[in-house]
Amino acid sequence: MSIFALGIELDGEGGHPAAWRHAHHAPSESLTGRVLQHKVAAAENAGFTFATFDDSIVPATSDITARVDAINRASFVAATTSTIGLVPVVGTTYAEPFHISSQIATLDYSSRGRGGWIPTRVHDPAVARAWGRPLISEPADLDREQRDSITVARDLWDSWEDDAVVRDYASGRFLDRDKLHYVDFQGESFSVKGPAIVPRPPQGQLVVFGTEADRDQVDVVLAQNADTTRQGLTFLELDVTLDTPSASASERLESLNSYTRAPSSSRREYTGSAAGLVDLLAETAETFDGVRLFPTVIDADIRELARYVLPPLLKSGVAHRPVPGSTFRSNLGLTRPANRYERV
Amino acid sequence: MTLHRPDAQVHFGVFFQGVNHTTIWSDPASGSQIDFETFRRIIGTAERGLFDAFFLGEGLRLREQEGKILDLDIAGRPDAIAQLSALAGITSNIGLVATQNTTYNEPGDLARRLAGLDILSDGRAGWNAVTTDNAWTGENFRRGGFLDHELRYERADQFIRTARAIWDAWADDAIATSRDSEFWAEKDAVQRVSLSTSQFDVDLDSTLPRSRQGHPVIFQAGDSPTGRDFAAANADVIFSRHGTDFDEALTFANDIRARLRAAGRPEDDIKILPGTQIVLAENAAEVEEKERWVRDGQFTGPTALSLVGLVWGKDLSDRDPDGPLPSEDPVVAPISSTRGAFRDGKDPVEIAKEWRALAEAKNLSLREVAIETTVRSGFAGTPGQVADELTKWVREGATDGFNISPYIVPGGLDEIVDWLVPELQERGAYRTEYTETTLRGHLGLREPLTRRKTGETDSSAAG
Ligand SMILES: Cc1cc2nc3c(=O)[nH]c(=O)nc-3n(C[C@H](O)[C@H](O)[C@H](O)COP(=O)(O)O)c2cc1C
Numbered sequence: 001m002s003i004f005a006l007g008i009e010l011d012g013e014g015g016h017p018a019a020w021r022h023a024h025h026a027p028s029e030s031l032t033g034r035v036l037q038h039k040v041a042a043a044e045n046a047g048f049t050f051a052t053f054d055d056s057i058v059p060a061t062s063d064i065t066a067r068v069d070a071i072n073r074a075s076f077v078a079a080t081t082s083t084i085g086l087v088p089v090v091g092t093t094y095a096e097p098f099h100i101s102s103q104i105a106t107l108d109y110s111s112r113g114r115g116g117w118i119p120t121r122v123h124d125p126a127v128a129r130a131w132g133r134p135l136i137s138e139p140a141d142l143d144r145e146q147r148d149s150i151t152v153a154r155d156l157w158d159s160w161e162d163d164a165v166v167r168d169y170a171s172g173r174f175l176d177r178d179k180l181h182y183v184d185f186q187g188e189s190f191s192v193k194g195p196a197i198v199p200r201p202p203q204g205q206l207v208v209f210g211t212e213a214d215r216d217q218v219d220v221v222l223a224q225n226a227d228t229t230r231q232g233l234t235f236l237e238l239d240v241t242l243d244t245p246s247a248s249a250s251e252r253l254e255s256l257n258s259y260t261r262a263p264s265s266s267r268r269e270y271t272g273s274a275a276g277l278v279d280l281l282a283e284t285a286e287t288f289d290g291v292r293l294f295p296t297v298i299d300a301d302i303r304e305l306a307r308y309v310l311p312p313l314l315k316s317g318v319a320h321r322p323v324p325g326s327t328f329r330s331n332l333g334l335t336r337p338a339n340r341y342e343r344v
Numbered sequence: 345m346t347l348h349r350p351d352a353q354v355h356f357g358v359f360f361q362g363v364n365h366t367t368i369w370s371d372p373a374s375g376s377q378i379d380f381e382t383f384r385r386i387i388g389t390a391e392r393g394l395f396d397a398f399f400l401g402e403g404l405r406l407r408e409q410e411g412k413i414l415d416l417d418i419a420g421r422p423d424a425i426a427q428l429s430a431l432a433g434i435t436s437n438i439g440l441v442a443t444q445n446t447t448y449n450e451p452g453d454l455a456r457r458l459a460g461l462d463i464l465s466d467g468r469a470g471w472n473a474v475t476t477d478n479a480w481t482g483e484n485f486r487r488g489g490f491l492d493h494e495l496r497y498e499r500a501d502q503f504i505r506t507a508r509a510i511w512d513a514w515a516d517d518a519i520a521t522s523r524d525s526e527f528w529a530e531k532d533a534v535q536r537v538s539l540s541t542s543q544f545d546v547d548l549d550s551t552l553p554r555s556r557q558g559h560p561v562i563f564q565a566g567d568s569p570t571g572r573d574f575a576a577a578n579a580d581v582i583f584s585r586h587g588t589d590f591d592e593a594l595t596f597a598n599d600i601r602a603r604l605r606a607a608g609r610p611e612d613d614i615k616i617l618p619g620t621q622i623v624l625a626e627n628a629a630e631v632e633e634k635e636r637w638v639r640d641g642q643f644t645g646p647t648a649l650s651l652v653g654l655v656w657g658k659d660l661s662d663r664d665p666d667g668p669l670p671s672e673d674p675v676v677a678p679i680s681s682t683r684g685a686f687r688d689g690k691d692p693v694e695i696a697k698e699w700r701a702l703a704e705a706k707n708l709s710l711r712e713v714a715i716e717t718t719v720r721s722g723f724a725g726t727p728g729q730v731a732d733e734l735t736k737w738v739r740e741g742a743t744d745g746f747n748i749s750p751y752i753v754p755g756g757l758d759e760i761v762d763w764l765v766p767e768l769q770e771r772g773a774y775r776t777e778y779t780e781t782t783l784r785g786h787l788g789l790r791e792p793l794t795r796r797k798t799g800e801t802d803s804s805a806a807g
Contacts, residue, residue, distance in 0.1 A: 020528050027520040027528050031553065033433065033464040057452060059549050063528040066519070067551045068460035075429035076464045079380065095453065098404065098484040099423070106422040110380045110430035130452040130548035165420065169370050172646030175415040180406070193483035195406055195413070197363075199378055199420040 003333040004319045005290030006281075006310065007087075007235065008043050011054035011070075014297040015239055017062040018259040022252070024299040031068055033076055039298055040077040043084060046306035047314055047321045049331050050085030052118060052209075052292060057091070058126045063260055071103045078111035083321070085328035087116035087209065092149035093142060094122065094131040098192055101153040108201035113327035116207035117153070118222075119214075121146050143213065148187040150208065150217045155183040157205055158339045159195035181341040203329045204336045209235075219334060222292060224267050233332065235290035239269040240277065242304040249273075253296065267294065274308030281309070285318050290332075345598055347741030354738050354773050355745025355787060356765075357397040357441070358390045358757055359583075359619055362421030363407065365651070366621070366719075368641035368752050369418050375754050377418050380430065385754040387431050390438055393761030394775050396786040397439035397470060398431065399583070399747060400424040404448060405481045409650060410659055416647050425457045432465035439783030441470035441563060446500040448476065448485045452548050455507035458560045459552040467556030467782035471507075472563035472583055475500050475571075497570045502541040504562065504578045508792075509537045511559035513550035529553075557782035558792040576603035579614055580789050583747055587618025588720040593742040615744040615787050621722035621751055622730060624759050635724045638751050639715050648714035655692050655699075665711040669696070669703055731767035738773065744787075 013019035013030060020027050029035050043051050054060075055070035070088030078086060086107060090100050100117075108115035121142040128135040136142060164179035183194035210218035220233040241249040249271045256262070270277055284291060295301035313319040322331040329336060360383070361367060368374060376382050387398045402424055407414040424442035432440055440461060444454060462469035475496040482488050491499065518533035520526075538547045564571070564579035575582050586596040593616075601611040623638055625631040643651075645665035653660040657675035674692035703713050723730045737743050750756025768774035780786055 021523050023523065027523060027525065030519075030528075031463050033466065036464070037433065057456060057548070057551070059551050065529050065534070065549070065551065066514075066553050068463050069457050071426055072429040072457060072460035072464060075426045076433045078430045079384065079434045096448070096485055099449075102423040103426045106426035107430075109378060109422060110427060112380065126548070130546065131450055132452060132544050132546045133450070160420070167369060172370075172644045173415045174369055174417055175413065175419055177413045177415045180413050190486040191483070191488065192485075193405070193480075197404060197406065197421055198423065 003289065003331075004285040004313075005049040005235065005332055006047070006313070006319050007050040007052060007085075007290060007292040008048050008302070008305075009054060009292060009294045010039050010043060010051045010298060012060070012062060012064045012067065013299070014301065015265075015294040016253075016256045016260075016262050016296045017064075018256040018262075019062075019297045020064055021256065021259055022297040022300055030064060031066055036073055037077055037080055039302070040081055040084065040086075042302050042306065044081050046302065047310045047319070048084055049290070049319075049322045050087050050116060050328060052087040052116075053089060055089045055091070056122075056124070056127065057130045058124060061263065071107060074115070075107050075110055078107060078114070081111070081114075083114075083324050083331075085114045085116050085207065085322070085331065086111050087118055087207070089118040089120055091122040091127070092119045092146045093136050094127060094133050095149070097149040097152040097190070098156070100149065101156040101196060102198050104153065104206055105157055105196065105198040105201040108203055108206050109198070113202035113329070115201065115203065116209060116328055118209045119146060119150055119153075144188060146214065147217065148185070148190070150210075150214070152183065152185050152187075152192050154205060154208075154217075155185060155340070156192070156194055156196040157201055158341055159183055160199045161339050161342055162200055162204070164199065200339065203327045204339065205329075207328050207332060207334065219329075220290070220332070223288070233289040233334075235292055236284055236288045237267045237292045237294065238284075239265050239267050239294045239296065240301055240305075241269075241271045241296040242277065242301050242309075243273050244300055244304060252300070256296070265294075274304050277309050278312050281313060282316070282318050345741075346594060347739075349739045349741060352738045352744075352773070353775060354734050354768055355615065355617060356390075356393065356395045356760075356774075357399050357439075357617055357745070357747040358386060358395055359399045359401065359747045359749045360386060360753070361418075361749050362401050363403050363417065363419050364401075364749075365417040365647055366642050366749065366751060367418050368638070370641060370644065371752060373755055374752055377753060378420050378422065382754040383422075383427065383431060384434060386750070386757055387435055387438060389757045389761050391435050393757070393765045394778060395438055396745070397441050397747075397783060398428075399441045399470075399472065400427060400443060402443040402445060402474065403481075404445070404476070405478075405484055408480070409654060410657075414650065416644070416650050425461055428469070429461050429464060432461065432468065437468075437778045437781060437786075439468045439470055439561070439786060440465055441472055441561075441783075443472040443474055443565070445474045445476040446503040447491050447496055448481060448487065449503075450546075451503050451506035451510065451544060452546050454503075455510040456550075456552060458507070459511055459555065462555040462557065462560045463553070467784070469555070470561040470563055470581070470783050472565055473500060473504060473578070474565055493568070494570065497574050499543045501574060501578065502543045506537075506539050506541070506544055506546055508559070509539060510548070510550045511552065511554070513537050514553045516554055519553055557784040561783045561787065561789065572600060572603055573607075575614065576600065576607040576609070580784070581615045581617055581787065584616055584618040584743075585720075587620035587743065587746055588722050590737060590742055593618060593737065594740070597742055613790070615789065617745050617747045618743055619747045619749060621720070621749055622746075622760055622764065623721070623724040623751075624727050624730060624763055626726060628726075631724050631726065635721065639719055639721075642719065642751065643711060643715045645711060648711035651714045651718060652710055655695050657692060663710065666709045669700055669710050669713060727763040727767045730764055731771055731773070735768065735771050735773040
């Protein structure tokens with residue numbers, strides 16, 4: 001696998017809870033569409049293959065307690081970007097799989113085939129109360145909701161064959177109903193009839209990310225460390241704080257921690273020079289298929305990434321810029337899957 | 345009773361219908377109903393035409409007839425909020441209204457997604473709160489099944505109150521203006537939302553500051569007395585179906601004004617924007633020809649047979665659309681709503697009787713009856729004639745404007761914007777530039793009264 005994909009997490013102002021103090025705009029601008037567009041454009045111009053948007057229905061454990069939902073954010077930038085994959089986080093524990101499937105398929109249309117999805121299990125009881133639904137907390141139950149939600153979303157994306165819309169003037173038929181399929185999913189906690197209301201998305205199937213536990217259902221596994229089985233695409237997650245012209249990476253962290261101490265991260269961390277990160281990523285490319293970087297302060301770190309980290313990686317061929325006009329799937333080296341309902 | 349509003353201006357929205365039988369797909373000029381370019385083009389035209397809003401409908405299950413997916417109409421549509429968020433990114437003034445039902449959503453989630461659209465668009469979001477009137481949609485959702493008409497409105501009412509509580513949770517100035525402030529958001533500027541009602545049990549910390557317009561503008565679409573009272577209690581705008589006959593529209597508007605007074609609100613507190621269609625041409629002969637072309641495109645033989653088949657409760661696709669109505673009586677199904685959102689659950693035998701009388705009186709074929717009873721032609725004429733007519737409607741208080749469904753996409757709005765809008769502007773009955781940036785501003789609505797402003801802090805508001 002020659003592709004090494006570069007991704008970046010763009011939620012809020014960055015991974016550090018006090019990141020807003022070092023943002024390049026006033027706090028009251030943090031949630032605006034303009035600032036969001038600016039961040040995503042910076043990532044796209046830098047050459048990232050995808051951007052992810054973390055989410056929760058309840059306030060984050062960060063200074064920033066407000067947040068627009070991830071599907072809205074990914075959609076908002078869909079038509080003003082042209083190459084970067086857009087990947088919202090959507091919890092599977094309480095949400096309606098039918099809605100999730102439609103929302104993300106819609107993102108794939110508005111981005112012309114650049115949509116993805118990070119389905120997540122939601123452990124926080126506050127989320128159940130926010131939804132007004134009975135708490136789901138047993139690991140087996142969380143796994144079931146995750147598995148069933150992914151199954152339903154994927155079935156619904158295929159529930160229209162690619163050529164279901166026929167516009168046959170002679171018979172007056174708009175659809176070929178034989179190319180539409182009821183998914184007839186019967187799970188333990190919900191059932192879904194189908195077909196989808198959204199025709200099959202441009203990528204056929206969006207790029208779905210998951211953890212090791214989701215491996216058989218997803219396209220890309222996000223790993224927090226190196227000891228994971230290596231089948232299919234596996235991306236390493238990495239917290240990143242870089243030296244800037246005005247302060248070293250550790251000085252920057254120290255300054256942020258003096259306001260709000262960052263909780264310890266379960267991800268690998270890199271703190272230091274851009275050149276050191278280039279070396280680390282080149283090395284990572286030997287064992288992983290990609291990375292997802294979590295910048296400590298998006299505005300500050302993305303500038304360093306764009307100037308000093310991505311250019312050498314792109315130049316040496318370790319990573320590649322996504323190709324304009326191609327889909328997110330194909331930028332990851334994935335093919336457009338055949339429709340599961342197609343008769344052979 | 346007509347009003348006298350000599351300075352009133354016409355408000356326009358465009359209703360992108362998605363799934364429907366009135367968008368002509370068989371014409372060579374007809375494009376995709378799902379590709380993003382179609383949406384980009386229509387909203388671009390509407391914004392150039394200084395429209396108040398771009399509307400998306402919602403349907404959460406494909407329509408069926410006799411257990412089979414209806415294959416004659418345009419079908420397939422995007423999720424409304426996700427699509428409008430994408431459109432928000434490429435527009436700057438026009439309002440963005442999402443139809444979203446209250447039966448298969450939960451307020452903690454939907455209020456958040458709607459407010460997200462409102463924040464990203466900087467105050468241009470609207471929510472057309474519908475209750476969904478068919479049984480089968482439930483089969484796609486966790487809660488499943490069917491909810492009774494009355495219970496739907498009970499749920500809708502509590503849903504909106506809960507959503508408002510969530511939107512009101514943040515004080516206007518909760519977020520810090522400087523990076524040196526002590527907190528990003530003042531802790532006590534955000535109220536916890538805890539509500540327990542017969543339909544909901546919600547307890548959350550809202551993640552949503554207020555938008556430039558406070559919170560999304562609330563539209564309502566539903567015509568029963570319960571639906572109208574629901575509007576009088578909750579809505580800023582009614583998306584009505586009374587947009588073709590002046591007297592009917594005026595009667596409806598007067599009824600709404602009476603309900604508003606009864607609810608203790610000023611009678612101009614709600615704007616009424618009926619759905620309508622507009623056919624424009626240069627002279628009388630061309631208008632007539634174009635209207636006929638539109639009807640023929642909307643009611644092909646198979647479409648007419650399908651519509652009549654819905655009433656008769658059986659497959660009529662092998663009949664002659666240009667022949668008479670079926671001679672046998674309709675099959676009466678146990679729950680009429682399983683036949684889809686059609687004919688308002690009226691008794692099919694009664695409908696058949698009415699239609700036969702109509703066919704006899706006017707000597708109409710099956711297809712002609714379908715056209716006569718279903719097409720609400722809206723307005724047809726030269727741009728000048730239609731401009732006069734729309735101005736009269738608005739100035740005499742029958743409506744505040746119109747929600748136009750183009751009969752062809754993506755190009756169907758071009759004529760309205762290029763021909764009709766200038767005529768209205770000449771009459772002083774249409775804006776010549778956007779003077780506000782929010783949807784609430786375009787519509788001339790007052791600021792939403794928040795719990796904070798009314799001094800009401802009791803979160804049992806949703807009870
Ligand atoms: C003009 C108009 C547009 C409507 N659009 C939708 C829609 O897009 N999706 C939907 O589920 N229901 C839609 N409805 C249905 C209503 O929200 C409501 O569920 C239905 O009319 C039943 O309520 P009622 O008995 O009060 O009329 C619409 C109704 C009207 C009058």
